[in-house]
Amino acid sequence: MSVESRITNHESREVLQTSLPLPLYGRGKVRDVYEAGEDLLIVATDRISAFDHVLPTPVPDKGRVLTALSAFWFSRTGSIVANHMIAWDPVEIVRRVPGLDAATLPVLAGRAMLVQRCERIDVECVVRGYLTGSAWEEYRRTGAVAGVALPPGLRNGDALPEPIFTPATKAATGHDANITYTDLIETVGGSVAGDLRELSVRLYTFAATHAALCGLILADTKFEFGRQAGRVRLIDEALTPDSSRYWDAGSYPQSLLPFDKQYVRDYLNAIGWNHEPPVPTLPVEVVAATRERYLETYRRLTGQELRDS
Numbered sequence: 001m002s003v004e005s006r007i008t009n010h011e012s013r014e015v016l017q018t019s020l021p022l023p024l025y026g027r028g029k030v031r032d033v034y035e036a037g038e039d040l041l042i043v044a045t046d047r048i049s050a051f052d053h054v055l056p057t058p059v060p061d062k063g064r065v066l067t068a069l070s071a072f073w074f075s076r077t078g079s080i081v082a083n084h085m086i087a088w089d090p091v092e093i094v095r096r097v098p099g100l101d102a103a104t105l106p107v108l109a110g111r112a113m114l115v116q117r118c119e120r121i122d123v124e125c126v127v128r129g130y131l132t133g134s135a136w137e138e139y140r141r142t143g144a145v146a147g148v149a150l151p152p153g154l155r156n157g158d159a160l161p162e163p164i165f166t167p168a169t170k171a172a173t174g175h176d177a178n179i180t181y182t183d184l185i186e187t188v189g190g191s192v193a194g195d196l197r198e199l200s201v202r203l204y205t206f207a208a209t210h211a212a213l214c215g216l217i218l219a220d221t222k223f224e225f226g227r228q229a230g231r232v233r234l235i236d237e238a239l240t241p242d243s244s245r246y247w248d249a250g251s252y253p254q255s256l257l258p259f260d261k262q263y264v265r266d267y268l269n270a271i272g273w274n275h276e277p278p279v280p281t282l283p284v285e286v287v288a289a290t291r292e293r294y295l296e297t298y299r300r301l302t303g304q305e306l307r308d309s
């Protein structure tokens, strides 16, 4: 099936790329972003990226999980920090955005969010409650993560004594690099760096407590922030299985059972992909298992089924 017919075939549950009648602000690895007057319209597609490459195979329903979960968290964390969300109800979006009409509702439904356009602060604000991934690699080499010294003898997957803030650069292309808090102060100034660290750790702690009640461990997560009218806002996506590591609490610590994108990374490593093009396709069973994990994360965190829309 061609990309175009996937987009227009509303029977199909997968959306690889959208083409709405609005000026394109940019296409990220996962989101198509449109200008909507002073605001932005962010449409989460079903694209999946791993190791900085978009895979040719979409994961049906993934975009709707990302948007619904971001909305879930945005609506619960407003007392910690303001965020960019204006609306994600498709009818309200069509009503507010000139240029959209009822014909666009099927593309918008569940996956689009109208947001305040912000001046992005170009830092990935990572918080880790558990030691794994690139932090585990760094700890093994140096005994520290992003300049934060950690106790000796920790193992992959161990809980950290307290959540740590390990910022990274937002590289225009390629891989984001971990930076120290001192580097962050040099980039954004001491006052903004302090705000980013405090807000990120508070958001992580709030979400990790909620996740624990739902049978999930929030091992780590990444936030993006922006400025708008002199105010710092949480932007992009929040606490989704794309931006976070969620593990099944029941299987921990015997196994770090991933309810997030790690499942796909593990598959790609198992087939020996060197993380360079050509980018492998995913077999149907890996797509189905990934989709089921994203839906299960949604189900556990919200206590609801993802509605068909």
Ligand SMILES: Nc1ncnc2c1ncn2[C@@H]1O[C@H](COP(=O)(O)OP(=O)(O)OP(=O)(O)O)[C@@H](O)[C@H]1O
Pocket (backbone or CB within 6 Å): 027, 028, 029, 030, 031, 032, 033, 040, 084, 115, 116, 117, 118, 119, 120, 170, 171, 172, 224, 226, 235, 236, 237
């Ligand atoms: N409120 C906002 N104002 C401005 N930009 C935003 C806002 N919310 C999200 N963005 C940006 O929109 C894009 C969303 O697309 P996507 O998440 O697919 O990008 P990405 O591949 O992760 O790329 P990037 O490396 O730029 O984050 C990101 O560049 C993100 O930083």
Ligand SMILES: [Mg+2]
Pocket (backbone or CB within 6 Å): 028, 030, 236
């Ligand atoms: Mg992104």
